[in-house]
Every structure is written in C-alpha cells, then in structure tokens.
Amino acid sequence: MDTDVYPKSADQIESWDFEADVVIAGYGIAGAAAAVEAASTGSDVLVVERTGGWGGAAAMAGGFIYMGGGTPLQKACGFDDSVDNMAAFLNVAMGPGADANRVGDYCAGSVDHFDWLVRCGVPFKPVFWGEPGWEPPGDEGLMFTGGENAFPFNTIAKPAPRGHIPQMANKRAGEASAGYMLMKPLVDTATSLGVRAVYDIHASSLVVQSDGRVAGLIARQYGKPLAIRARRGVVLASGSFAYNDAMLAQYAPRLVGRPAASIEQHDGQAIRMAQALGADLAHMDATEVAFLVDPQQTVRGILVNGRGQRYVPEDMYSGRIGQLTLYHQDDTAYLIIDGEAHEEANAATSATPFLKRPATWVCDSVAELESEIGLPAGTLQATVSAYNDSAARGEDPLLHKKPEWLKPIGTPVGAIDLRGSCAGFTLGGLKTSLDSEVLHVSGEAIPGLYAAGRCTAGVAAWGYASGISLGDGSFYGRRAGRTAAKG
Amino acid sequence: MDTDVYPKSADQIESWDFEADVVIAGYGIAGAAAAVEAASTGSDVLVVERTGGWGGAAAMAGGFIYMGGGTPLQKACGFDDSVDNMAAFLNVAMGPGADANRVGDYCAGSVDHFDWLVRCGVPFKPVFWGEPGWEPPGDEGLMFTGGENAFPFNTIAKPAPRGHIPQMANKRAGEASAGYMLMKPLVDTATSLGVRAVYDIHASSLVVQSDGRVAGLIARQYGKPLAIRARRGVVLASGSFAYNDAMLAQYAPRLVGRPAASIEQHDGQAIRMAQALGADLAHMDATEVAFLVDPQQTVRGILVNGRGQRYVPEDMYSGRIGQLTLYHQDDTAYLIIDGEAHEEANAATSATPFLKRPATWVCDSVAELESEIGLPAGTLQATVSAYNDSAARGEDPLLHKKPEWLKPIGTPVGAIDLRGSCAGFTLGGLKTSLDSEVLHVSGEAIPGLYAAGRCTAGVAAWGYASGISLGDGSFYGRRAGRTAAKG
Numbered sequence: 014m015d016t017d018v019y020p021k022s023a024d025q026i027e028s029w030d031f032e033a034d035v036v037i038a039g040y041g042i043a044g045a046a047a048a049v050e051a052a053s054t055g056s057d058v059l060v061v062e063r064t065g066g067w068g069g070a071a072a073m074a075g076g077f078i079y080m081g082g083g084t085p086l087q088k089a090c091g092f093d094d095s096v097d098n099m100a101a102f103l104n105v106a107m108g109p110g111a112d113a114n115r116v117g118d119y120c121a122g123s124v125d126h127f128d129w130l131v132r133c134g135v136p137f138k139p140v141f142w143g144e145p146g147w148e149p150p151g152d153e154g155l156m157f158t159g160g161e162n163a164f165p166f167n168t169i170a171k172p173a174p175r176g177h178i179p180q181m182a183n184k185r186a187g188e189a190s191a192g193y194m195l196m197k198p199l200v201d202t203a204t205s206l207g208v209r210a211v212y213d214i215h216a217s218s219l220v221v222q223s224d225g226r227v228a229g230l231i232a233r234q235y236g237k238p239l240a241i242r243a244r245r246g247v248v249l250a251s252g253s254f255a256y257n258d259a260m261l262a263q264y265a266p267r268l269v270g271r272p273a274a275s276i277e278q279h280d281g282q283a284i285r286m287a288q289a290l291g292a293d294l295a296h297m298d299a300t301e302v303a304f305l306v307d308p309q310q311t312v313r314g315i316l317v318n319g320r321g322q323r324y325v326p327e328d329m330y331s332g333r334i335g336q337l338t339l340y341h342q343d344d345t346a347y348l349i350i351d352g353e354a355h356e357e358a359n360a361a362t363s364a365t366p367f368l369k370r371p372a373t374w375v376c377d378s379v380a381e382l383e384s385e386i387g388l389p390a391g392t393l394q395a396t397v398s399a400y401n402d403s404a405a406r407g408e409d410p411l412l413h414k415k416p417e418w419l420k421p422i423g424t425p426v427g428a429i430d431l432r433g434s435c436a437g438f439t440l441g442g443l444k445t446s447l448d449s450e451v452l453h454v455s456g457e458a459i460p461g462l463y464a465a466g467r468c469t470a471g472v473a474a475w476g477y478a479s480g481i482s483l484g485d486g487s488f489y490g491r492r493a494g495r496t497a498a499k500g
Numbered sequence: 501m502d503t504d505v506y507p508k509s510a511d512q513i514e515s516w517d518f519e520a521d522v523v524i525a526g527y528g529i530a531g532a533a534a535a536v537e538a539a540s541t542g543s544d545v546l547v548v549e550r551t552g553g554w555g556g557a558a559a560m561a562g563g564f565i566y567m568g569g570g571t572p573l574q575k576a577c578g579f580d581d582s583v584d585n586m587a588a589f590l591n592v593a594m595g596p597g598a599d600a601n602r603v604g605d606y607c608a609g610s611v612d613h614f615d616w617l618v619r620c621g622v623p624f625k626p627v628f629w630g631e632p633g634w635e636p637p638g639d640e641g642l643m644f645t646g647g648e649n650a651f652p653f654n655t656i657a658k659p660a661p662r663g664h665i666p667q668m669a670n671k672r673a674g675e676a677s678a679g680y681m682l683m684k685p686l687v688d689t690a691t692s693l694g695v696r697a698v699y700d701i702h703a704s705s706l707v708v709q710s711d712g713r714v715a716g717l718i719a720r721q722y723g724k725p726l727a728i729r730a731r732r733g734v735v736l737a738s739g740s741f742a743y744n745d746a747m748l749a750q751y752a753p754r755l756v757g758r759p760a761a762s763i764e765q766h767d768g769q770a771i772r773m774a775q776a777l778g779a780d781l782a783h784m785d786a787t788e789v790a791f792l793v794d795p796q797q798t799v800r801g802i803l804v805n806g807r808g809q810r811y812v813p814e815d816m817y818s819g820r821i822g823q824l825t826l827y828h829q830d831d832t833a834y835l836i837i838d839g840e841a842h843e844e845a846n847a848a849t850s851a852t853p854f855l856k857r858p859a860t861w862v863c864d865s866v867a868e869l870e871s872e873i874g875l876p877a878g879t880l881q882a883t884v885s886a887y888n889d890s891a892a893r894g895e896d897p898l899l900h901k902k903p904e905w906l907k908p909i910g911t912p913v914g915a916i917d918l919r920g921s922c923a924g925f926t927l928g929g930l931k932t933s934l935d936s937e938v939l940h941v942s943g944e945a946i947p948g949l950y951a952a953g954r955c956t957a958g959v960a961a962w963g964y965a966s967g968i969s970l971g972d973g974s975f976y977g978r979r980a981g982r983t984a985a986k987g
Contacts, residue, residue: 014942014943014944015941015942015943016942016943016944017942018941018942019778019940019942108753109753109754110749110750110753112749262597262599263597263780263781263782263783263931263957264781264782264783264784264785266595266596266597266783266961266962267596285941288775288778288780288941289778289940289941289942290778291506291775291776291777291778293750293775294750294751294781294784295750295751296750296751296753296785297751297781297784297785298751298783298784298785320809320810320811320898320899322807322809323807324807340827340828341827341828389897389898390897391886391889391897392886392898395882395886399878399879399882402878410876410877410878411807411876411879412807444750453506453776454502454505454772454775454776455501455502455503455504455505455506455776456501456502456503457501457503470750474753475753
C-alpha cells in the first residue's frame with residue numbers, strides 16, 4: 014500500500030515549505046536539462062532530489078548520448094549522417110511500437126541538441142572508437158551503440174555511429190564516469206543560472222487545484238512532510254521503475270530481481286503519482302537489456318540458444334543481443350568459441366575487461382562440447398558445421414555477421430555459459446506530448462504537469478540503443494523545462 | 501481526444517435516468533455471471549449493454565471454459581485432475597508474470613464453478629475429443645486446450661484436458677455457437693432473478709462522490725447522455741482493448757490491425773474510465789494469439805522460422821504456437837509437410853476445415869523447397885535431415901513432439917506460407933483484487949468499483965489456454981457481482 018500517492022487538494026495546503034515557478038523532481042539528466050532551460054527563460058527553478066546529491070543514474074552511466082543527423086562530432090570523425098538516415102534507423106531499431114512522430118522530432122533536433130550540450134560545457138573529443146565493446150576504452154568521443162553497422166540495420170540505413178561520449182580527463186585511471194562529465198557541466202550551468210536544489214526530498218504525490226491544474230508536490234524530507242508550490246509547473250524527472258518489484262511483476266516480469274544501469278531510487282513513484290491523476294502510460298513492457306559478456310568475446314564466437322541454434326549476428330549491438338536472448342530465447346545462450354579466438358578476445362582492448370569470461374566447458378571436439386553443455390544430440394554439430402562451411406567462404410547466409418568476424422571454429426573448442434546473463438532497466442512510463450506535457454487518458458495534457466527521462470515512454474519502444482536514455486532524457490527534459498516555464 | 505472519460509462528480513448530477521443497487525456495464529460472460537450472483541443476493545441489478553443485445557464476444561466464441569481440478573465432466577471422461585495439478589500447469593503456462601495467488605484461487609474454486617454453471621443450466625456432454633484442433637467438431641464436451649499434453653507442460657503436470665464446452669443441439673448444422681449455449685442459460689437465469697437489461701447504452705465515464713466512492717455511470721444512448729445511479733456498486737465488464745488501435749500501439753503494438761475473437765465494441769473504454777480515477781493496470785502487453793492454420797495440418801509437418809529452424813513442438817496448443825511465432829519469430833513461419841501428410845491432414849476430422857490451407861510451394865526435394873521459400877542455403881535441408889533421422893527412431897530430441905506424430909518427411913514436399921497468420925486479443929487490463937475490486941495505484945480498492953473479464957488482467961499473463969477468458973470472466977464476474985451486492 015502507498016496511500017501517500019493520492020493527489021492532494023491545493024485548498025488543503027495551509028502553508029508551503031518551498032515555492033518556485035518551476036519545480037523539478039529529480040536531478041538526473043532529465044531534471045538537469047529541464048532546470049537549465051527553465052532557468053534560461055528567467056524562471057525561478059527549484060530541483061528536489063531524493064538522494065543526497067545531483068547526478069541520478071546518469072552520473073554513473075557510461076555517458077552515451079544518442080545523437081546524429083550530421084553532428085560536428087560525426088563530421089570531425091569522418092562520418093556522413095542525415096536526419097532522414099537517423100530516423101530510418103531508429104524507426105526500425107526502436108520498434109515494434111516506435112512512435113515515428115517522436116523519432117522524427119528527436120532526429121530533426123539532434124544537431125541543435127549537440128550544440129546546446131557543447132554550449133553548456135560538455136566536452137567531446139573528436140576521435141572514433143571502432144572496436145566491438147560496451148564503451149570506448151579511453152576518452153574517445155564517438156562509437157556505434159545500436160547495431161547501426163550490423164545486419165539488418167546496415168541494409169536499412171547507412172551506418173553512422175551516434176553514441177556521443179563526453180570526454181574525461183583521465184578515464185583509464187578510473188577518475189570519473191563519462192556520465193559525470195555530462196552531468197557536471199549541466200548542473201554547473203543550472204547553478205550559474207540561479208537554479209536552487211534541495212536534497213534528500215522524496216516526492217510522494219501531486220497537489221492539484223480545483224480546476225485540475227497541478228500546483229505542486231507533497232514530499233518528505235527526513236520523514237517530515239513538505240508542501241512544495243510550483244507557480245507554473247511541475248516536471249517529473251525521477252527515473253524508471255526498475256527497482257519496483259511489484260510494478261515489474263505487473264509490466265515487465267522478466268526483469269524482476271535483475272535491475273541494471275539504474276539506481277535504487279528508480280521506484281516508479283513519478284509514474285504512480287501521475288497515474289493517480291489519470292495520466293496515460295505507454296509500452297510498459299519495454300526494457301533495455303544488458304548482456305553481461307564482453308563484446309570482444311561475443312563477436313569472435315557463435316551464440317546458440319538452448320536448441321543449439323544461432324539466432325543473432327554476433328557483431329550486433331550487445332543490448333539487442335540481450336533483448337533477443339532474455340525475451341526470445343528464454344534467457345538461454347551459450348557462446349561457442351575456440352581456443353585461439355578466446356585468446357585473441359582476451360588480448361583485445363576493451364573498456365569492460367571484467368566482462369571477459371572464462372570458458373565454462375572446453376573440449377577437443379564439438380560433439381563432446383554439445384554433450385557437455387547438454388544440447389540435443391547433433392544440434393550444435395550441425396550449427397558449427399554449417400557456420401564453418403560458410404565462414405570459410407567469408408559468408409554468413411544465416412545471419413549476416415560481417416566478413417571481418419567470420420572464421421571457422423577450430424579446436425580446442427569452448428563454451429561460455431551465458432544463461433542468466435541479462436539485466437536491465439525499464440523503458441515504459443508516462444505518455445507525454447512532444448512538448449513533454451503529461452497526457453491524461455482523455456488525450457488532453459494535464460495542466461501544469463510535465464515529465465521527461467525514464468519515467469516517460471520515450472524514443473525507444475521495444476528496441477534500444479545505448480545513449481537513447483541520456484539522449485531523450487536531455488532532449489525532452491529541455492522541452493519540459495521550456496514548456497513548464499511558460500506555465 | 502476522449503474528453504467524455506473524465507470522472508463526473510455525483511454532486512453535479514441533477515437527475516438519474518436509471519437506478520439500481522448494482523449496475524453492470526457489459527452483458528458478455530463477465531457481466532452475465534456478475535448479474536446472476538448479484539441478483540441471487542436479492543439486489544436490484546441493471547445491466548447496460550452497448551450493443552443491441554446480450555452476448556458480447558462470448559456468444560460468438562467457441563465456448564471453451566477452462567476448468568479442472570477434478571470436475572464431474574473430467575471424471576466422466578476418465579481423467580484424473582487435482583487443484584494442485586491444475587495450478588502447477590497454469591503457473592507455468594500462463595507466465596511469465598502469472599500471479600500464483602490468483603492461479604491458486606482460480607483452481608481451488610474450479611469444481612464449484614463447474615457445478616454453478618450446471619445449476620444455471622449450462623449443458624455439458626461427457627465425451628472427450630482427443631484430436632488436434634481448435635475446437636471439437638461436434639458436441640463433445642471436453643478437450644485439451646492449452647498444450648497440457650505437449651512438451652514441456654507434460655513434464656510439469658499430469659496432462660488433463662480442461663477445456664469444457666457447452667453442448668449444442670445441432671452444431672454440425674451450424675445452428676449456434678457453444679458460446680451462445682453458455683450465455684443463453686446464464687442470461688435466462690439472470691432474467692428469472694429479476695435482472696433488468698437496457699441496450700444500446702455506451703458507458704463513457706464514472707460518477708464519483710466527494711468521498712471517492714463510485715456512485716454510477718455516465719453513458720450515451722442514441723447520442724443522448726444518461727446518468728445511471730448505482731446504489732451499491734458498478735461492475736465494469738465490457739471487454740478488452742483489441743479494437744482500440746491507439747491503445748494497441750501503446751501497449752501491444754504487434755496486434756495493431758489484427759484483432760481476433762473479439763468484437764468491435766472492445767475499445768478499452770472501461771479500462772480508461774477507471775484509469776481516469778487512478779486505477780492500476782497489469783501486463784498490458786500480454787495477448788492471446790490465434791494461429792490461423794488447422795492444427796491437423798500443423799501436427800503433421802514441421803514448423804520452421806525465417807532461418808529454417810524448428811522452434812516449437814508441432815503438437816503444442818496452437819495459441820501458444822501463435823504467441824511464439826508472432827512475438828519470438830517475427831511473425832514468420834513455414835509449415836513443411838509432405839504430400840502424404842498433407843492428404844492425411846485434409847482427410848482428418850476438424851472443426852475448422854476452412855483453416856486447412858493449400859501448400860504455397862510444392863517441390864521434389866527439400867533443397868528445391870528451401871530455395872523456393874528463400875531460406876538461407878542449407879538451413880532447411882539440415883533441419884529436415886535431423887528431424888527425419890530422429891523421427892525414424894520415434895524420437896524428437898530437439899523439441900519432444902510426441903512419438904505418435906513423428907514421421908520422416910518424404911517427397912513431394914510442400915510448404916505452407918504462414919507469415920502474417922497471427923491475430924488475437926489483449927489480456928492486460930485493470931488490476932483487481934481476488935474479490936474483483938478495482939485497485940487504485942495506491943494498492944487500495946476504489947470504493948464501489950468492481951471489474952471482471954477481459955477489461956481486467958486475469959489468470960493469464962504472457963501465456964494462454966483456450967477457455968481462460970470465458971473461465972476467468974465467469975469466475976471473477978461472479979465475485980464482482982457478489983462483492984458489489986454487499987456494497
């Protein structure tokens with residue numbers, strides 16, 4: 014039970030503990046972007062943050078921001094891209110369920126969004142990192158992060174890398190995450206514009222006027238209830254529901270007990286506060302999925318499911334491999350990799366060497382390995398034989414892994430047991446307009462209520478690319494700030 | 501925009517057009533069951549139905565009611581079952597996301613529920629139909645409807661058929677559906693208990709008292725607005741959102757444009773009316789999926805995906821094959837079947853001969869067929885070769901199709917193109933208590949508001965078995981009627 018979640022009538026508030034034109038719940042990427050934009054218009058802005066400091070999940074993230082359409086960084090690294098090309102990719106890669114209007118809007122504004130981040134002081138180093146991996150190993154600024162250069166996406170749009178990464182001074186020494194280097198300049202910019210922030214404040218419900226307009230928040234600080242007045246608007250920016258097991262069971266049961274790339278404060282409260290006012294939701298089952306193995310390993314082997322069948326080109330974006338594995342292969346995958354390829358993978362540069370995994374089984378023949386894993390007799394042998402035959406010709410007619418990664422599998426041959434190697438966060442949430450207004454189930458905007466970031470259903474529906482969450486969180490966070498400031 | 505959906509204040513209603521103790525929106529299976537039970541307690545009951553008559557989707561359905569645990573019909577047909585055995589099956593087959601509490605509750609009450617239906621006059625003929633099929637061809641009363649006797653379910657629980665079908669006088673002449681023979685006695689029972697029904701009334705929003713209690717409905721009849729007062733409770737029983745394309749796009753995008761086994765009135769309005777009051781939802785992405793091919797064909801061939809790989813035992817419940825095909829195989833399947841098996845399937849008795857499909861391609865060899873279909877070279881050949889080798893031994897180590905259906909595939913060999921052969925209805929909806937109270941996002945019941953049937957999230961989460969919707973619609977419809985009558 015969470016009886017705090019009911020909306021409160023503004024008539025019943027005797028005194029306000031805090032007041033501002035725009036009140037933002039959550040000081041992660043969406044909240045920071047909203048704060049900068051709202052304050053830029055001259056509004057008085059207050060951010061209430063549940064933890065003891067700004068940053069949210071963003072500050073701990075790898076820092077990818079998904080942008081394209083021909084950003085200066087893409088150009089400096091020698092890549093052509095266009096708004097249409099970016100949209101063609103996202104409309105397929107973010108679906109089924111991707112909203113073409115939102116995708117088009119996001120792509121059309123992407124170069125401008127990059128420029129805005131740079132104006133806020135976010136640094137990007139014009140160096141491309143082209144190796145398979147979850148992140149670049151150093152301070153390289155650009156990378157493929159959604160399988161743009163893998164089949165079938167490389168036949169749908171011209172491959173262009175769009176994962177833009179803020180530059181760190183000393184990443185190899187582990188000084189700070191790129192996410193921190195994104196958040197720090199934004200928070201500094203907000204502070205310089207007069208944005209106030211108060212911490213350890215947990216928003217629990219919305220305050221509503223008799224005419225239906227949202228007028229503030231009820232929250233708790235150190236157990237004490239607080240009333241916070243928003244003269245123009247409330248922006249909800251407090252993250253996903255990855256840490257709310259009851260909500261996961263209702264909407265995304267495969268993720269129960271396996272949240273990742275999120276923080277424990279991601280309890281879905283913003284979603285529920287708005288639902289209590291009749292807010293609409295969208296694609297609540299959609300999730301990002303991390304696949305916890307180093308891509309330098311994956312690309313050098315073949316992935317098979319519990320029937321010994323391949324199901325995805327192994328040079329695909331690892332997050333998509335994770336989605337396909339968790340949802341379509343019952344969380345069951347084995348990476349078949351020979352000794353030489355395994356050594357090569359271990360020697361390859363990677364930002365996540367801790368995800369380089371030892372072989373669970375090593376055998377002298379595929380037949381033995383098949384038996385050790387417990388796969389149905391003959392299945393893995395047929396799969397490897399077919400793969401090897403075509404790989405020797407530099408082809409992969411089954412799944413179109415790129416020729417550079419095709420090499421017959423020799424002996425000794427090992428397998429990495431990747432069952433239960435998926436984790437992730439939720440992508441569904443409040444349905445919003447392109448101006449970041451929270452929509453009622455009637456289809457109308459709820460007056461005075463705005464939202465952005467992972468408490469909303471954003472650009473990604475069922476698919477994902479790394480950088481989409483910091484991307485749409487910052488992009489639509491800005492919109493939320495601007496729209497709320499107008500009141 | 502649907503600005504009618506906002507809740508209305510009871511203070512603003514000047515006069516009521518209709519009044520009753522219990523008002524039920526929708527006269528399908530859930531509404532009829534609620535009406536009988538509410539009226540049995542002596543309550544004055546009014547059913548408001550959007551179409552011109554009672555019946556809903558139920559009256560047009562095949563009529564399966566999923567019951568077990570040792571019903572008299574199961575016993576008469578010679579099958580053992582128990583509450584625990586039924587629950588063991590449903591907990592796996594209805595998941596991921598199945599609610600073990602609800603499954604346990606449903607199974608524990610199942611024999612009693614069967615007896616209640618019989619007392620209401622629903623006839624069941626104690627004859628079992630054991631052939632593969634969507635429905636029995638005649639008036640047989642019992643059938644497997646969820647893959648209980650297929651792998652892996654036959655290793656999880658002792659297989660027992662639980663699809664109970666009301667008997668028709670003259671089914672082969674197409675006189676009336678079994679669903680009609682379920683609905684007719686229930687409506688007759690309700691009428692005999694004094695239940696009133698009014699038709700062509702489309703409920704659009706809820707009426708709420710100042711203390712939060714639901715006090716009635718606002719509706720339209722022939723364009724004229726009506727206020728309908730419920731002195732004790734409102735029961736929402738007006739079906740799924742399979743015909744609301746906007747909601748499908750938000751929650752179940754794979755079903756957009758392909759509703760099945762539902763009626764156009766299934767527009768999600770009950771869900772949205774309750775959401776406007778802060779009602780909670782559950783597993784909105786879950787759907788039933790019909791696979792539009794005759795099971796007598798499916799079982800005699802092998803199903804392969806777009807990579808030429810088998811993915812499901814072909815003697816599985818066809819609805820589950822549909823779910824796996826639509827969601828996990830990108831709506832792509834080909835049934836590989838040789839000439840002799842195809843003829844045998846065509847000669848086999850079936851309730852759905854119109855779903856017996858001609859071969860799209862027929863060839864003299866599997867290699868030719870593979871090329872005709874456009875499958876990657878070698879894939880189908882390897883799949884058929886492996887299947888034939890083990891089938892000749894009476895085994896299916898890959899997917900465990902039962903030995904009775906294992907026979908090597910000979911020539912001529914054909915394929916039925918089953919791409920785009922999936923359709924279905926939605927299973928997600930309002931979150932309710934086991935007493936059919938509609939739950940607020942706070943976790944508390946919304947006073948005076950009850951719901952059952954496919955506007956609620958019921959027994960099925962991601963999985964399904966035929967008969968679950970008429971089953972949980974009638975079971976929790978009864979609960980809704982009883983709870984609402986208490987007020």
